[in-house]
Amino acid sequence: MDETRAGRLPDDGPVRDCRGNGRGHPVGRIASFLLTGMLVVLAAIALLCWGPRLFGWTTFGVVSNSMAPSLWACDLAFVDQTVQPEAMGIGDVAVFHLADGKVCGHRIVEVDRQARTFTTKGDAVAIQDSAPVSFDRVIGQVKGSMAFAGAPLVAYQSHKWLCVGVLSAAVALLFALATALGPPRSAKRPSGEPGGRGWRLGSVRESGCERRV
Template identity: 35%
Template sequence: MIGLSLLTLPLVLPRLLGFQVYSVLTPSMVPALPVGSAIYAKSCNPEELAEGAIITFSLGSATELVEVHRVVQNDTQKREIITKGDANAQPDVTPVAYGRVTGEVLFSIPLLGAVSTALHSVGGIAVCIAIFALACLLWAFADKIKKRERFK
């Protein structure tokens, strides 16, 4: 249980500090952000984003999906950003309006995103419940044995 708690700490604690935590699902940002990485983004002022910054932005109002790409150009006059995935040959076709920018990526942890995705799945939740139940049963069993040995 302690191990499971320690594993989830990097996924929960940053949210309390104002970070959004996402999992990298595609290879568009390889090698900077490998698939399965957990990325930590914090709200930012889009006008202050410099070329080379990695940002998160919504894909549109009809979806909750977020994309992660690098800033190629920040056009403060048009209030939009040209982005590009590191592994992509060309910049993205559609500029990102300032209103769609959700944050700037400040750091990442490789593989933790894959663990987070697994923990949030039905199977992952079932495994966590099973581990907790097994720990409780073992605790009760150990307590019962300890009491039995005291009365001998």
């Protein structure tokens, strides 16, 4: 009698239980979900932080509230590097290098075209910055910002190797769990052998699930 018609399945390899077995351990499925989510988030952060460079822009993570309420700490500032200092004026927010090499973004309050310098000031600061900013130290002009999106960039710049280590360990752990406890992979069979593509006897339906044999 045909085993399929009798309701029996031929012993042709691992069978996936229609009630859920064969989908992998729940921990493996959770790890796979978290790993996918983490990679998507990292890709989005990379696109936000470094994608604008393709169009002549750059991004900076705001580290203080000196420009509040225009810019808050951990905001992501979008800076247009194609804007020349000569085109900037009073009221624009310029991003520039300080004497110690750090980067600052403050609003222009005075312009000396002859000396080619700006006088800047933070919106939340009562006094002007002590040193004028020469045009050759200007990086660009702030064109916009995104709230809290600069937090990962600020953390990375402050604790680079710690962030790299933690992310690498998390990705490795989730990948190991997803691989070890994920759904089993069926062995491929050559055509013509039982269970291969050359055999198509029919189908068996159990509890709303279907399995081809």
